[in-house]
Amino acid sequence: MTRIPIPDGSLYGLDNLPYGVFAPDGGEPRVGVRVADSVVDLAAVLGDDVFSRPSLNAFMEQGHERWVEVREHIIDAVSDDLPDGAVHALDTVTLHLPFEVADYVDFYASEHHASNLGRLFRPDAEPLMPNWKHLPVGYHGRAGTVVPSGTGIVRPSGQRKAPDEAAPTYGPCRRLDIEAEVGFVVGTGSPLGAPVGVDDFAERVFGVVLVNDWSARDVQAWEYVPLGPFLGKSFATSVSPWVVPLLALEAARVPTPLQDPEPLPYLREKNPWGLDLDLVVEWNGQVVSRPPYREMYWSPAQMLAHMTVNGASSRTGDLFASGTVSGPEKDQRGAFIELTWGGKEPVEVGGEPRTFLEDGDTVTISATAPGPGGARLGLGAVTGRVLPAR
Ligand SMILES: O=C(O)/C=C/C(=O)CC(=O)CC(=O)O
Ligand SMILES: [Ca+2]
Numbered sequence: 001m002t003r004i005p006i007p008d009g010s011l012y013g014l015d016n017l018p019y020g021v022f023a024p025d026g027g028e029p030r031v032g033v034r035v036a037d038s039v040v041d042l043a044a045v046l047g048d049d050v051f052s053r054p055s056l057n058a059f060m061e062q063g064h065e066r067w068v069e070v071r072e073h074i075i076d077a078v079s080d081d082l083p084d085g086a087v088h089a090l091d092t093v094t095l096h097l098p099f100e101v102a103d104y105v106d107f108y109a110s111e112h113h114a115s116n117l118g119r120l121f122r123p124d125a126e127p128l129m130p131n132w133k134h135l136p137v138g139y140h141g142r143a144g145t146v147v148p149s150g151t152g153i154v155r156p157s158g159q160r161k162a163p164d165e166a167a168p169t170y171g172p173c174r175r176l177d178i179e180a181e182v183g184f185v186v187g188t189g190s191p192l193g194a195p196v197g198v199d200d201f202a203e204r205v206f207g208v209v210l211v212n213d214w215s216a217r218d219v220q221a222w223e224y225v226p227l228g229p230f231l232g233k234s235f236a237t238s239v240s241p242w243v244v245p246l247l248a249l250e251a252a253r254v255p256t257p258l259q260d261p262e263p264l265p266y267l268r269e270k271n272p273w274g275l276d277l278d279l280v281v282e283w284n285g286q287v288v289s290r291p292p293y294r295e296m297y298w299s300p301a302q303m304l305a306h307m308t309v310n311g312a313s314s315r316t317g318d319l320f321a322s323g324t325v326s327g328p329e330k331d332q333r334g335a336f337i338e339l340t341w342g343g344k345e346p347v348e349v350g351g352e353p354r355t356f357l358e359d360g361d362t363v364t365i366s367a368t369a370p371g372p373g374g375a376r377l378g379l380g381a382v383t384g385r386v387l388p389a390r
């Protein structure tokens with residue numbers, strides 16, 4: 001039997017307990033929970049087959065009451081001795097995509113980011129479109145290209161046309177970028193025709209991941225009018241391996257910024273809340289930005305209510321991401337197009353002036369949150385390295 005040592009100040013103590021899918025050396029992928037630097041095999045400890053599957057979906061589908069119950073069981077089990085075979089050192093396992101992505105939606109919920117991109121993409125217009133403060137703007141992405149952290153990102157190719165070029169050309173993206181985002185994973189879905197109320201969010205949403213919505217800015221700028229992002233963003237979206245349950249993030253709730261004008265009734269929460277997550281963006285190991293999630297204008301509950309207000313159904317495993325997290329300060333911007341102001345103001349990375357991503361670059365986004373009683377919780381990290389175009 002083993003007792004997992006949890007060092008003081010661990011970001012992955014009993015207050016956190018994020019879920020993932022891991023494969024032990026030579027074994028099949030199954031559901032585990034992270035405790036300090038170990039992974040606990042939940043099927044082995046709780047004896048429920050729902051955890052021997054290679055995704056969290058079947059467990060998430062069991063619903064909120066069961067999530068609460070399992071979390072209590074895990075806390076009990078991990079506070080005691082566990083069978084040796086149920087505990088694996090984190091550095092000996094392979095981490096997989098934690099859930100099967102049903103649908104993928106990406107919002108645009110940061111006022112700072114939306115204003116900056118408006119200025120960069122539409123310099124002659126108002127930075128925010130007239131709809132922006134009335135609804136959380138979003139688009140449907142490509143669920144099949146959501147990949148786990150660590151997957152190499154092949155530089156996409158496509159049509160590019162700079163404003164000063166007469167005609168488009170085909171070739172590798174010249175303005176490859178990141179978007180540091182927070183993703184929300186739907187645990188229990190809702191049927192067609194039945195919108196999810198804005199106050200039902202915590203009942204339906206299972207947890208949170210970190211997202212890098214890789215973006216080909218040159219492809220995007222040429223293709224996106226009038227239907228929105230398409231191939232410029234669908235080539236890969238990376239997610240972190242650990243899904244932090246919403247149940248662990250109660251101490252991280254903060255009121256959203258004041259919304260003016262007041263949104264329509266279906267978007268009015270009793271207590272509008274966002275999350276006090278501190279993101280960190282590292283470019284080739286160097287911190288270049290610290291985006292604060294608490295600055296986000298639209299709350300995650302408003303995103304889910306809006307996403308279903310037309311009667312669209314939602315499903316277990318739906319992923320909806322916040323959109324780029326940017327704060328008011330320059331070193332809080334969550335995309336390099338903003339950080340370098342369209343490539344005109346390079347940042348120094350490894351002693352070199354840099355604008356967009358080069359082949360071989362690695363980007364890692366990590367985050368922490370307040371936990372109960374002054375503790376900090378880790379949300380893990382999402383990382384990816386750029387590979388040359390094929
Ligand atoms: O304003 C635009 O034309 C473009 C916006 C984006 O690229 C942002 C996006 O995909 C959503 C987000 O991550 O905030
Ligand atoms: Ca995005």
Ligand SMILES: [Mg+2]
Pocket residue numbers: 141142213214233234235236237
């Ligand atoms: Mg994408």
